[in-house]
Amino acid sequence: MAxxxxxxSDDKKELTLTDENDLILIGLSAMIDPPREAVYDSIAEAKKAGIKTIMITGDHKTTAQAIAKDIGLMNEGDMALTGQELDALTExxxxxxxxxxxVYARxxxxxKIRIVRAWQNEHQVTAMTGDGVxxxxxxxxxxxxxxMGSGTDVAKDASSMILTDDNFVSIVSAVSIGRVVYDNIKKSxxxxxxGNLGAIIAIVFALIVGWVNPFxxxxxxxxxxxxxSVPAIAIGMEKAEPDVMEKAPRQLNEGIFANGLMRIILIRGSLIGIAAIISQYVGQKTSPEMGVAMAFTTLILARTLxxxxxxxxxxxxFKLGFTTNKYVLMAVTFCLALYSLTTLPFLRxxxxxxxxxxxSEWAVAAGLAVIAVICMEILKSIKGIFEK
Structure with missing residues (x-):
């Protein structure tokens, strides 16, 4: 504002348009609606998470560029286009x-639809924010x-979700929470x-070699x-891992068993199955019934641990910490308590x-279960070393 x-003169009573000429400039003042402080970190966090943030605004191109550079959204070599410049581009x-x-301005x-479709044609998942008709x-x-929560009803009806606080930071936080939930589902x-694969392996092996059914x-x-039940629910309460916002977004057609999950299942299931087979073998030296009891003990303890x-x-x-998820501790305690009931004289x-x-038999069966879980952790550490 200028x-x-x-x-x-003192006798001037009315001002006309002519009086607005030949004015003497005193100065200028400017007003700005500065970005929220938390936006800077959120933009950086979104970048680390493999999420590209794009500004689509009705403001002037120069203004939009200045803000985009200030908040770290626009990097060296990036472009800014107006709506007219976008119209001039071929597909x-x-x-x-x-x-x-x-940056897209004016x-x-x-x-806006063309921009969204362009990214979708590149097989990218797009999220669009807006508040107007x-x-x-x-x-x-x-x-x-x-x-936006403060937006029009038309915008809200056309959207998948409503941002009640009109804050970009909340979007990044929602992405983080979504990733944690998805990771925990995969962990469960x-x-x-x-655990079920371990039982299947033990049963199939017993059938092949002619042993009695181990369970x-x-x-x-x-x-x-x-x-x-309880342990799977407890795992679903796990907190976010340190690198949850440093992973690239998953692909649209990515299956639940992608990124090595099937390999993890096969390895852990095989270790549990082998432990149950060895336990049954040791117990059968005494009697087939002892083999069944030891295999049962090894399987339930291995799955619990x-x-x-x-x-x-x-x-x-050891990096996670034994006590960082109290729900897992309660779940393991609950499972061990239920198992202990089976060893009571009137329930045996x-x-x-x-x-x-x-x-002595319990120590062997439990020891095999512990060894199986230790092997899981060792293999996990070895995998982490090779991936660094």
Whole structure:
């Protein structure tokens, strides 16, 4: 805003347009709506997470560029286009420059849809924010439309979610939470599949070599009751790992078993199965019933202790800390308490545990379970060394 004055005679009663000429400039004042302080860190965090943030604004191109550079959204070599400049580009030209364009200024609703579609044509997941009626088409086109809480009802209806605090920081926080939830789902799946695979391996091996079935039907039902519920839920409560926002976004067509999850399941399941087979072999030297009791003990303890290994597919338990997830500690305690009931004299016969099953047999079975879990952690550490 400019400030100026012009001397006038004392008898001047009315001002006309002519009086606005030949003014003397006093000075200028400027106003700015500065970015929120937290936006700077959020933009940087989004970059580390492999998320490209693009500014689409109705402001002047020069203003938009200045703000984009200030908050770290625009880097050296990046481009800024106006809606007219965008209209002048062919589809091939837009595709060739798409990665370098960080700012779009003075755009129309049609421009916004074109930008979203251009990124989708590159097989990228797009999230679009907006608050006005003219944003609605692009919000609808995007994979995730995010309307501002202060925006119009039309924008909200066209969106997948509503940002109640109108804060970009909340979007980045939501991405982090989403990644943690997805990681924990995969961890729970690996835990469940590994334990069940171990039981399958032990049963199939026994059938092949002509041993008795290592588990009775009641034992398997009890194992599923103990191990397939509480520990999996506890793993789902795991906190975010340090690198959760440093991983590249997953692809749209990526399966749940991608990024080595199937390999992890096979390794852990095999270790549990081998431990149960060895336990049955040792017990069968005394009697087939002892072999069944020891295999049952090894399987249920290995699956219970595997809860610690399943907390992370990259970090060992010593880096995570035993006490950082209290729900896992409670789940393991709960499972061990339920298992201990099967060793009570009046319940042993129900679970096919012979009276001769004593501390020495239990120590062997439990030791094999512990060794299996230790091997999981060792292999995890070895994998981490090679990946560095």
């Amino acid at each position: 400030y100026a004055y012009k001397p006038a 091939d030209e837009l595709r060739d420059n798409l990665q370098k364009i960080s 755009v129309s609703p049609e421009n 003219n944003d609605a088409p692009a919000l609808k086109q995007a994979n995730i439309g995010i309307a 799946i690996s835990y469940l599949f590994s 009775t039907a009641l034992q398997l039902l009890f194992i599923n009751l103990v191990n397939d 595997q809860t610690f290994a399943a907390r992370s597919n990259s970090q060992n338990i 016969e129900i679970f096919s545990i012979p009276a001769s099953f004593g501390w």
